Amino acid sequence: MAILPIVTVPDPLLKKVSKPVDKVDDKLRAFMDDMLETMYAAPGIGLAAVQVGQLKRILVIDIAPEGEDPDPKYFINPEITWTSEEMNIYNEGCLSIPEQYADIERPAECKVKFIDYDGMEKEIHADGLLATCVQHEMDHLNGVVFIDYLSKIKRGMYVRKVKKFVKENEK
Numbered sequence: 001m002a003i004l005p006i007v008t009v010p011d012p013l014l015k016k017v018s019k020p021v022d023k024v025d026d027k028l029r030a031f032m033d034d035m036l037e038t039m040y041a042a043p044g045i046g047l048a049a050v051q052v053g054q055l056k057r058i059l060v061i062d063i064a065p066e067g068e069d070p071d072p073k074y075f076i077n078p079e080i081t082w083t084s085e086e087m088n089i090y091n092e093g094c095l096s097i098p099e100q101y102a103d104i105e106r107p108a109e110c111k112v113k114f115i116d117y118d119g120m121e122k123e124i125h126a127d128g129l130l131a132t133c134v135q136h137e138m139d140h141l142n143g144v145v146f147i148d149y150l151s152k153i154k155r156g157m158y159v160r161k162v163k164k165f166v167k168e169n170e171k
């Protein structure tokens with residue numbers, strides 16, 4: 001297992017569309033384990049492969065509250081098949097936009113079809129934080145981050161703050 005470096009804005013990689021995975025094998029599972037370890041170490045509740053430099057359609061998510069048993073979820077080639085009309089606003093953060101938060105409105109519930117850790121096709125109905133997190137991670141696979149929903153001026157402010165944060169943390 002390994003903790004991988006996390007890509008931050010304005011890295012152009014974060015704007016790219018990730019490619020579908022064609023085979024779920026032990027090598028891919030080892031990479032997904034590294035993603036999970038990286039996410040826990042950050043710490044975060046979700047991570048897309050592009051955030052650790054790989055343009056693959058893979059997500060890992062664990063929304064279990066701190067102090068409770070871990071509940072890792074792996075999503076390969078995820079597709080959102082349904083979203084609710086009801087919306088929800090959540091104060092979102094992103095490991096690629098460290099220390100910055102913004103209220104983002106998304107569908108409150110969604111259904112996601114995906115391939116799991118064992119290569120089996122599954123579909124889940126997500127609500128609450130899981131629905132928000134799945135949609136945030138799906139955005140990463142399509143080259144979108146939450147600041148893309150803000151005005152150009154606000155986005156510029158966020159990017160500047162992240163650059164400063166990254167610079168100060170590499171000293």
Ligand code: GNR
Pocket residue numbers: 043044045046047048051090091092093094095096132133136137140
């Ligand atoms: O750790 C994370 N927290 C979070 C909080 C609200 C909405 C979405 C998220 S995902 C984020 C980790 C991350 O950047 N995933 O891409």
Ligand code: NI
Pocket residue numbers: 093094095096136140
């Ligand atoms: Ni993110």
